[in-house]
Amino acid sequence: MNEEKNSLNFIEQIIEDDLANGLAQDKLRFRFPPEPNGYLHIGHAASICLNFGLGLRYNAPVNLRFDDTNPAKEEQEYVDSIKHDVQWLGFTWDKELYSSDYFQQLYDWAVEIIKNGKAYVDDQSSEEMALQKGTPTEPGTDSKNRNRSVEENLALFLKMKNGDFEEGSHVLRAKIDMKHVNMHMRDPIMYRILKRHHHRTGNDWCIYPMYDWTHGESDYLEQISHSICTLEFKSHRDLYDWYIDQVYDPAKLRPKQREFARRNLSYTVMSKRKLLQLVEEGIVTGWDDPRMPTISGLRRRGYTPESIRTFSETAGISKRDNVTDVALLEYCIKDDLNKTAPRVMAVLDPVKVVITNYPKGNEEWLTAENNQEDESAGFREVPFSREIYIEKEDFREEANKKFFRLKLGNEVRLKNAYIIKAESVVKDENGEITEIHCTYDTESLSGSGTEASQRKVKGTLHWVSIKHAVKAEVRVYDRLFTEEAPDSNKEKDFKDFLNPDSLTVLEAFVEPSLKEANVLDRFQFQRLGYFCVDKDTTEFHLVFNRTVPLRDSWAKMEE
């Protein structure tokens, strides 16, 4: 593996150019600035990996900054989950900061800007202001309050701050240009009155700064060299720069906003609003439902931090709209788990097999490798006895030569155990098979070194001893939506594309070693897929989530 990656993404290219043009490397500083109004998702992971990745690459600090300027939507619960998720992904921030830390500084600056004649208090209704704003193709018109005197503006702004006005009655606006081609420059609102309790500043403030006014100034205060955000903020860049101009000291570093395309994943949605809707309407069980594209959902599903980081790196970044195939994400987790997950045996859809020539009451504890990919993973013991379960789909009374599994008159290897031969079946009144009677080759035990143990038989099946098996609930997940891009259809609502079969609950039987498993432990159920222990597990009730199935080329042939 050569680690030298000589192709840079366009953000790295910009940084390299800045460095080449005289920016000192020790001035580099980045930030990840979530609003604490929801849980992080795989799209945020792209931003996290990008920013923290740059920090690592350039040995530069990365701040975690909560953009908490809207007390109506933000909660401590979200702050906590975001911190947890970033840490879980494996990143360490330099400082934990909050936009609300800058409320006083922002206020003081706003007063200066008023004094400079660059901001004014407007007491029109939001409808009036919207009307005056114009449209992308038509210029706006000035507010009747645009030319208030500095003294009057100062007095009104103070009253706003002191709570003398009702919510919604007054705003502070930047005085820029109502005819500007960029709508964001048409006298944008800097402050609004919100008589709300803030999760950090409590009731200290009843005016709250808007995003645009806050974000650039926060970057400037923290001396962030490169402020990276998603493409929809592109047209905010003029404003970002304008606001910094109002307070800029040339002796200081001037932050630079640059934008990249947000990452979309096929067969899911990625907007917080829509994810919140799924949660609130009970379509999923919560933000951490294993079907959700949230970090917490993926974690519960069994994804590793490593796999999500690899995914983000492999998918890369650019400025194009994209829908990344979820198959890439699945590849990343399979690749990781293949190297690390212990193998065990579990039967999800059981049928009983009786080995008629195996002594009644006898049992043996056989040795099984924990991971063929990793010798250091060692071995464990699995019990074998006269009656076992195998998967229903692993047996057919008759089948063609392509069917490498158990059929009447044919042999198959039981993984880590014996070669058995199907002799007959027992059926119930409906013709359903209730038992498969087999005989076993007594000399064929895996690893015994006998000639019979070396025999090549075409199929190998997983199994569990009925007497020793542990019951477990297994939750099998499928994609949440039936469409690749459920939210890009203009006629239909994204919920019209919900997959009704996104969750299937099975009662399965697992080998007894799994009784010791802890929540979030990950395993490969051999021949089936990767599974992890769900947090709903109790002492008496094991619950597994299927993270991802193994590739199944037989199922493909069958189609």
Place this chain on the structure above:
RNA sequence: UGACCCAUGGUGUAAUGGUAGCACUCCGGUUUUUGGUAUCGUCAGUCAAGGUUCGAGUCCUUGUGGGUCAACCA
């Protein structure tokens, strides 16, 4: 009807103006006590038309297609 952004195989992403590469997916072979893994291989791409140039995916022009922008949200 304006401004801005984007356009490379099915998907994602590379390529100082100099051999269009990598990964996923699909398909096929080999190995295999997991129809997994590994390994080898196949198919498959520069939106279009002009221009500049010895040479254009890259620069220019026009067109086409997609996206973004008018919350007291971020």
